[in-house]
Amino acid sequence: MAVGAALIVSGLFHLVVFAVDGGPWDxxxxxxxxxxxGLSFGLTLITVTWVATHLALGERARAVLLGVLTADCVVEVGGITLQAWRGVPSHLNRETSFDSAVSTVLAAGGxxxxxxxxAMAVAALRPNPRVTPSMLLAVRAGFATLMAGLAxxxxMIARxxxxxxxxxxxxxxxxxxxLKPVHAVSLHGVLVLPALAAVLSLTGWHEARRTRAVAAASAAYALAIAAALAYSLLR
Structure with a gap:
């Protein structure tokens, strides 16, 4: 959680840098x-760390996966930030041997x-009696959107x-x-849907009603992804 918060702070800091230094946004x-x-990786890391507690994973497996994810997020944001300060592209950059090395590390990190x-998405498909049906549905749907975001x-990198x-x-x-619009929308379903399930658990609704609400929200999120995909391809 602390590393995720630090990545978010890094993103906000560079927003201030942009406001002071100017230059193109795109x-x-x-x-x-x-x-x-910084913002996306930090938020995703915090989210996945929380959501992982609802997965049918052993403590050791969970710790290993989250440890690798944390290190990878730091490397990705660090490499991108380094190249921004150097004033050169971070991805697809083969101009020098150093730039090529950074680009390769970022690709490998991806x-x-x-x-x-x-691996976590697969774990989400396993039954978990410790988790309510509404939360389990939210976690599964959230990881489905996250897989779409990764795809x-x-x-984009392949093209x-x-x-x-x-x-x-x-x-x-x-x-x-x-595909940036659909990429951005897809990545954060893993936060939105489980967060909705958590909020609903605080209401007086019975479990069947909460599950129906999560199912409706998941369908709406899928439609949002489809709309973002259409926008991405047609713009």
């Missing part, structure tokens, strides 16, 4: 990246992220790599973010 070189990645979160992130490999470096930077 593009491969901007303060937007340390801001958005792979680690997919492996760890997929869109991988698709950028294809363009960069063809020698179109600037085009790679331009097209690599083509």
């Amino acid at each position: 593009g491969p070189v901007s303060w937007r990246k340390p801001v958005t990645f 792979g680690v992220l997919i492996v760890v979160l997929t 869109t992130g991988a698709a 950028g790599v294809i363009e960069a490999s063809a020698g179109h470096q600037q085009e790679a930077y331009r097209v690599a973010g083509f």
